[in-house]
Amino acid sequence: MSTPPVAIIAIDWGTSSLRAYALDAEGAIVARREAGLGIMVVKDNAFEAALISVISDWLAAAPEADLIMSGMIGSRQGWLEAPYVSCPADVRELSAGMAALTLSDGRAARIAPGLSTRDAAGVPDVMRGEEVQILGALEAIGDRPGLVCLPGTHSKWAHLDAGRVIDFSTHMTGEVFDALSQHTILARTMDAGSPEDDQAFEAGLARAAEGGGLTHQLFGIRAAGLFGELSDATSRSFLSGLLIGHEVADVLSNPLEKHKESEVCLIGNAGLTSLYAKALALHGRSSRVLSPDVAANGLYRLSRAQRNEHGAR
């Protein structure tokens, strides 16, 4: 079986790991690799050596392939800073914001910029790396209005319309969960090794919809534990439901979220996306799960936009 020619070498390079995709001219994934060489792991800015250590054979076999990267590699702490592009933005604007660099052997490479936005009060928000997954979701959404969610430590929610990222917001939900479950009195009422408990998670979602406020509802976990009404084995799932329930309600009450009937695209691992799907369903919103590999499609779109732009000159 012959391998199709590699047209694009695309690198999704974050703080803790690096994912490399070899793509053909239509954006199909020919090969993929992953290494724990995130930018916080690579010492002394030896990014080129790190890249070569992972894909030297790809680079040699496809000398004409477009080499593009995205993620924290384009941050101030990365290889070369690619300043944020402001929302609303489409793939052309993101492509135009790519930072160009040259490898030691003379090969050209480009790094995608992050996205920034400001809310009505002027408060900024940023993402770097997630924008290529969001661009990849256009494969599923097309030109229709859409809402994309990348749940995680810092969940990202992006509002799309006509192929553009109109706006987005970041929610520190995963990190708040970790801090509260490990570094407050709630840690004493939580059995860290317990499996996810669907019923407790749904009880947490329901609790989030009630009044009183989050910091009060958090203490309720402690009080319910004292009265034997929430067990150490299930209180972690309850907390998870409480926080995700607040996050989803906050996002869906955003005035930008006008297309109440549209399906939400969830990008992430199966466990986390299924929790968000439940929270969305409680608000009557359907959702579909996309693989994190949509990043490859987003990088393909960036590469093609760059090529089209060059062609138009």
Added chain:
Amino acid sequence: MSTPPVAIIAIDWGTSSLRAYALDAEGAIVARREAGLGIMVVKDNAFEAALISVISDWLAAAPEADLIMSGMIGSRQGWLEAPYVSCPADVRELSAGMAALTLSDGRAARIAPGLSTRDAAGVPDVMRGEEVQILGALEAIGDRPGLVCLPGTHSKWAHLDAGRVIDFSTHMTGEVFDALSQHTILARTMDAGSPEDDQAFEAGLARAAEGGGLTHQLFGIRAAGLFGELSDATSRSFLSGLLIGHEVADVLSNPLEKHKESEVCLIGNAGLTSLYAKALALHGRSSRVLSPDVAANGLYRLSRAQRNEHGAR
């Protein structure tokens, strides 16, 4: 100068410290002492020895004085458990819920119960120790409707009416502040040694009143730091304003909070109560600060109610 006779020896005994008050028959404080002998410090349940080590002279000099205690000393981990009394409750019901014990020398002592409540959804809330400060606030509030706030690690807000504690809620604001400022990415943008910054605190209060939700607003602290719009020296105060702003808005939107014109009684140290006073003022609510020593007045009321009850037999 002769010392007035001591009628009541009142002990406010929490997890980390013990505050002892010698009161005359009218509840005036004749003497006070404090020791770092909280119930988590005392080993092997040697509570009687700990008490004697602090006030043996008071006990000897006033053998007829009523000896009462409150706080975590009445918890399962304390000297003797005094089960929670349910809201609504007044001083008589709290007094009737006191647990009786006898010291080695035959002297009687009593320990105040905590208070519990359940919200509309049936979720429990508890306090233990704060109820004597809230009873003490009746000195200022009388029979009028009133709102009492004890800000801190776990802030308590109590709704009073006709001398009764109608309901209350606990908010984990202080502990959430510590967890977020020390154990999330926000720690990197915070200079822990910086003094309180009034302007940043007020900006945090204002931010809390805007949309987007708390976990999103938390990430805004990080993003504003990246753009140089919030300094490491002021972001702690901003976070404090954000969390206290949410807490106060949540409490004031409680349907129980019908008496929008009543002054709020704040009980606590000067620094923290002044922050809450600012947050309340933003909602048009005036407040006054009471000394934590109002606990002595609450204990006096408990002692007197007990005496009255005995007298009525």
